[in-house]
Amino acid sequence: MKTETTPKMTVLHAPVGVRSIVSSLVAFFIVASSATFLLDRGQEAQVQMAVEHGRQEMQVKVEAGLQEPAMRGTTDAGDAGEQECNWSRGRWVFDNMSRPLYSGLKCTFIFPEVACDKYGRKDIMYQHWRWQPHGCDLPRFDATKLLEKLRNKRLVFVGDSVNRNQWVSLVCMVEASIPDDRLKTRIFNGSLISFKALEYNATIDFYWSPLLVESNSDNPIIHRVEYRIIRADRIEKHASVWRDADIIVFNSYLWWRKQKDDMRMKVMYGSFEDGDARLDEMEMIDGFEIALKKLTEWLGENIDKNKTRIFFAGSSPTHSWASNWGGEDSNKCLNETEPIYKVGYKAATTDYSLMAKAKSYFKTLEPKGIHVQILNITELSDYRKDGHPTVFRRQFVPLTKEQIADPASYADCTHWCLPGVPDVWNEFLYGYLMYK
Numbered sequence: 135m136k137t138e139t140t141p142k143m144t145v146l147h148a149p150v151g152v153r154s155i156v157s158s159l160v161a162f163f164i165v166a167s168s169a170t171f172l173l174d175r176g177q178e179a180q181v182q183m184a185v186e187h188g189r190q191e192m193q194v195k196v197e198a199g200l201q202e203p204a205m206r207g208t209t210d211a212g213d214a215g216e217q218e219c220n221w222s223r224g225r226w227v228f229d230n231m232s233r234p235l236y237s238g239l240k241c242t243f244i245f246p247e248v249a250c251d252k253y254g255r256k257d258i259m260y261q262h263w264r265w266q267p268h269g270c271d272l273p274r275f276d277a278t279k280l281l282e283k284l285r286n287k288r289l290v291f292v293g294d295s296v297n298r299n300q301w302v303s304l305v306c307m308v309e310a311s312i313p314d315d316r317l318k319t320r321i322f323n324g325s326l327i328s329f330k331a332l333e334y335n336a337t338i339d340f341y342w343s344p345l346l347v348e349s350n351s352d353n354p355i356i357h358r359v360e361y362r363i364i365r366a367d368r369i370e371k372h373a374s375v376w377r378d379a380d381i382i383v384f385n386s387y388l389w390w391r392k393q394k395d396d397m398r399m400k401v402m403y404g405s406f407e408d409g410d411a412r413l414d415e416m417e418m419i420d421g422f423e424i425a426l427k428k429l430t431e432w433l434g435e436n437i438d439k440n441k442t443r444i445f446f447a448g449s450s451p452t453h454s455w456a457s458n459w460g461g462e463d464s465n466k467c468l469n470e471t472e473p474i475y476k477v478g479y480k481a482a483t484t485d486y487s488l489m490a491k492a493k494s495y496f497k498t499l500e501p502k503g504i505h506v507q508i509l510n511i512t513e514l515s516d517y518r519k520d521g522h523p524t525v526f527r528r529q530f531v532p533l534t535k536e537q538i539a540d541p542a543s544y545a546d547c548t549h550w551c552l553p554g555v556p557d558v559w560n561e562f563l564y565g566y567l568m569y570k
């Protein structure tokens with residue numbers, strides 16, 4: 135559907151990049167005042183992201199704190215490299231000896247949004263599950279080996295707040311092995327958050343880019359929720375950030391899901407500068423294909439396959455609809471303390487088709503020798519209705535009593551408590567990097 139160029143489109147040209155205290159404050163109020171409204175619409179991902187960056191924007195700082203060595207698994211054999219085995223098929227095993235892999239309370243760089251035990255979650259069984267693939271073990275995670283692998287290299291996570299959740303997890307998994315505070319840093323710089331292990335000159339970054347191509351949601355603080363516009367042919371601004379990376383982990387899923395039945399994606403072609411701007415409107419899923427197409431094209435033309443390894447993290451399911459497992463929808467995932475045990479469980483609300491789409495686009499790169507490895511973590515995460523922060527998290531300030539008593543509006547069943555489920559996603563990543 136083609137529409138005329140209208141002033142509405144100037145949203146793309148709003149001074150979203152303005153870096154001033156004033157704009158941050160304005161953003162704070164926009165975000166704070168719309169939080170309830172957005173949560174009502176299931177926009178947890180966006181709210182979380184916006185709230186967090188509202189707090190952290192403008193900070194370019196170096197932080198560090200007390201450490202203790204990582205607690206490590208005792209049962210994993212690290213034999214997965216030698217045999218063919220499908221890591222995505224398996225089960226959760228209660229294992230309070232080898233899990234968790236680190237202490238969330240002691241992780242210097244954890245974010246309060248996912249630090250569940252710190253913010254009042256009393257049941258901690260969720261930290262004690264190990265993913266056990268059928269027929270093999272995942273390689274045992276060894277932070278020092280990973281840092282050695284990343285020596286003089288840069289790993290960058292590119293995507294939305296769930297991908298940032300995975301980034302925080304990896305940083306916590308790694309930083310516990312660096313007891314000396316002077317040897318690790320974390321720097322916030324707009325859309326980029328950078329962790330460095332100085333002794334190794336190893337960098338682990340997160341870059342905010344929820345829709346992969348350029349969009350009106352690229353500002354980590356100020357982004358439209360209902361009115362999303364992507365730019366079909368623009369990715370260079372983002373790509374310039376990951377172009378030189380040695381390892382890239384993309385994700386993109388939640389932002390393409392419909393929040394309302396009539397939600398559609400606006401797609402802009404051309405530009406105002408060139409006088410050929412054109413705006414289309416389409417199904418969200420068709421927008422995803424446009425973004426995938428552009429990303430795939432860019433990778434095909436620009437990636438140095440001898441240097442860069444590329445991953446795409448699978449769709450991360452949410453557990454906002456308790457009726458999926460026989461619960462009460464108004465509670466969302468609050469008070470869930472155990473995984474779903476039903477073998478082969480796939481939530482009706484989890485869309486497995488987006489990953490299949492992504493895979494088919496990335497396949498077209500194979501003839502060029504470029505392989506995009508999918509981290510297929512969807513089903514294993516689908517079992518984990520117990521893994522989310524719900525009301526045990528902090529945004530700007532702790533949730534009020536009233537908010538805590540209102541899970542339907544305030545329970546976050548999208549992101550994941552740490553230590554927790556994303557640690558396993560990173561065990562996959564580790565396994566591929568070290569052994570495959």
Ligand SMILES: *[C@@H]1O[C@H](CO)[C@@H](O)[C@H](O)[C@H]1NC(C)=O
Pocket residue numbers: 220221222223
């Ligand atoms: C792993 O198993 C899943 C589920 O059966 C399947 O979709 C996927 O293609 C398998 N992956 C590999 C690499 O065999």
Ligand SMILES: *[C@@H]1O[C@H](CO)[C@@H](O)[C@H](O)[C@H]1NC(C)=O
Pocket residue numbers: 230231
């Ligand atoms: C681990 O869990 C078992 C069974 O619940 C319990 O008996 C044991 O005390 C726990 N061990 C630790 C170290 O928490």
Ligand SMILES: *[C@@H]1O[C@H](CO)[C@@H](O)[C@H](O)[C@H]1NC(C)=O
Pocket residue numbers: 285286287288335336337
């Ligand atoms: C440090 O790592 C970066 C990649 O993040 C690399 O470009 C640079 O050459 C490394 N420095 C040294 C001294 O090797």
Ligand SMILES: *[C@@H]1O[C@H](CO)[C@@H](O)[C@H](O)[C@H]1NC(C)=O
Pocket residue numbers: 194321323
């Ligand atoms: C922040 O990022 C900008 C580019 O986006 C760069 O020019 C600047 O040097 C960065 N600042 C720090 C402190 O890394």
Ligand SMILES: *[C@@H]1O[C@H](CO)[C@@H](O)[C@H](O)[C@H]1NC(C)=O
Pocket residue numbers: 438440
């Ligand atoms: C990549 O490696 C292959 C084999 O080692 C080599 O022939 C090729 O020139 C390399 N390509 C680039 C772009 O460096």
Ligand SMILES: *[C@@H]1O[C@H](CO)[C@@H](O)[C@H](O)[C@H]1NC(C)=O
Pocket residue numbers: 465468469541
């Ligand atoms: C959740 O558990 C707490 C503590 O056991 C209880 O007070 C509360 O009523 C429960 N909430 C729901 C919605 O079941």
Ligand SMILES: *[C@@H]1O[C@H](CO)[C@@H](O)[C@H](O)[C@H]1NC(C)=O
Pocket residue numbers: 222223486489490493508510511512513514
């Ligand atoms: C991922 O694994 C699930 C089963 O765990 C399977 O249904 C799905 O097809 C797989 N997706 C991809 C893209 O391989």
